[in-house]
Amino acid sequence: MGKKLRRAAYSVAAVAVAGAIGYTALVQYGLHKSYPPTVQLSSGDALKEQIKRGEYVSRLSDCTACHTAEGGQPFAGGYTLKTPFGDILSSNITSDPKTGIGNWTQEQFDRAVRHGIGSHGYLYAAMPYNAYAKLTDQDLADLWAYIKTIPPVDNEVVENQLPFPFNQRWTLAGWNLLFFKDQVFKPQPTASEQFNRGAYLVDGPGHCASCHTAKNLLGGDSSAYLQGGALQGWYAADLTSNPHSGLGKWSEEDIVSYLRSGTNKITASSGPMTEAIENSTQYMTDEDLKAIAQYLKSIPASDKPIPTPLSSENTAMITGKKVYESQCGACHVSNGTGVRNMIPSLAGNPQVNSPNASSLINVVLNGTEGPLTHTNPTAAGMPEFAQKLSDSNIADVMTYIRNSWGNSAEPVSASQIGKARKELQAQPWQGDSMHVVK
Template sequence: MGRFGRALTTLVVIGAVGAGAYLYLTRPQPYTESDFAEAGEPDIKNGEMMFWAGGCVSCHASPDAEGDAQLVLSGGLALKSPFGTFYPPNISPDPDAGIGNWTLAEFASAMKRGVGRNGEHLYPSLPYTSYVHMSDADIRDLFAYMKTLPKSSNVTAEHDLPFPFNIRLALGGWKFLYFNDNPRVVLSDASEAVKRGQYLVEGPGHCGECHTPRDFLGGWKTSEWLAGAPNPEGEGVVPNITPGGAEVGDWSAKDIAYYLESGFTPDFDSVGGSMVEVQRNMAHLTAEDREAIAAYLKAIPAH
């Protein structure tokens, strides 16, 4: 074998080793059934609170659904992004079109590890980058509550993504770079209310998904946590909701909590845009949880 042949062989071996290392380090890692074998009895009432905190209806109800129809999680809403259009799936209890035949471990794998039922990486249009902070008990309770909701046989469209974003294998690399369960901010001497607010905002509430700027690969710029970002759907911006934000920086914690409950700002304006759905969801929470969210938003670093 000549010098060129040896060099080519070496490159092939290095490439194969590199590919193998990539596939191993970025492989999907779902939960096993044994991880939830002793999950305990669910608290349906708490599951309902997690449902509203998580804003499930905002993405998974059919477009333009109102009232009780929002509880039919048939999916199909088009979510436009710089990477293409995502179509949230049917997550109703339907055994065929929805998640009626899923196990708790499969549901938790999707919610907290971004792994689908067939072992595939899921796109972070499902905000598992936030839901990873949820406790196993809250995941259990949420799953139990969702099984009480109406069934839908609707089959949603596949995501419409251009190359290379339609290559799921690349999601393993994206997770390797960006996906972790670290606190988004470290708050020393936080009160119990602030800790609860941190859990709700960074976890089920997934506020950072829209309010934190991202880099060109779609990863959060965590040094600018909740500092505002371009609207992922195109027009306008999602506001800075830290204490330094021009829109809400001078609001009191009481103002924030009331806004989440009523939809009215301190100057008697009303909620608008995509925040309408979020506020409607937050209105279902307890007053204590809305106050905890407000306390956390006043405690984080200003930007």
């Protein structure tokens, strides 16, 4: 090795060592930073009030959704979150001293919920601390008062089930450096109180962006704020004012009705949004729902291009129409308008016009039960068509509903349906070629 080259190699090594020392310092600093509480727990009757407020904060934040496994005890953890990197299980956050957080202090709770550091070190962002960072000191203290009252459940959870290198928690210090804004909510001084409350609910406890904002390759939020995001076979819709695939044509009342009951005059919720409505948004006060609606309506429209609708002479459209008339029209009506507050309208429905058809494909293959809420206790369901229709017939009927009655969106292919059938573990088609609509 020549002298020059060796010197270059040394300095590269020196930089790497300095970088590693700096990084280790950063990791250690993050892990040991203190967060002394500024709002203390109350006592007596005031504590009872505080616990009640905390229960509401827990509803707003939907802590139960992830911290309760299917058929498991509330808050005892063990619910599996599938990420593109592998599985992460939620922690037991009951007051059990051994397997839960019964021995924790308020400061430890704050460190986990708002700053992303738990009992094993840095937390994965599957726990939405990047949104909860915005919680006010008061809400955080109230929430702690409530969580402390959760009865103990002995349930040991191994949260981190990721493969190497993703299972290395210290690497998350780097993730935080890139994507985590550790900052409490700051109201806009010129905006109304209602607007600021809406922004707080959406970006803080409601953590709407964790599903509705597309992620980059490292799982951080992209800059396309609330413009729609793909997740586990669903598509969390565009919530901006885009008039075609977003909420541009929804009134504030349409948004309130959807978040309260799961339905409105246009659509009905399904999949992960039904869970969010059933566990969280249906419990929000009218004022809070109105605040969210006002805030969402203020978000400028995404600039997704609107495709030209396919001609009704297109072969997929001709077949799709026949499938629609024989299988779907009885409920969704021949002009696609459905039955108000019972069967969604497919005409002018932002999800039907969405560039990503995952949610539609999911609903048609597997069917859906419909949201069950206080205001809508007997929601109608959508039957499953996986066994009844071939891949190409499903693709054509999707293409047809996406390009009729004023709708326009990319056609759906038979191979997309075949792929979704596997990924969603839908039933195989039970028919034979005699039953294919041509």
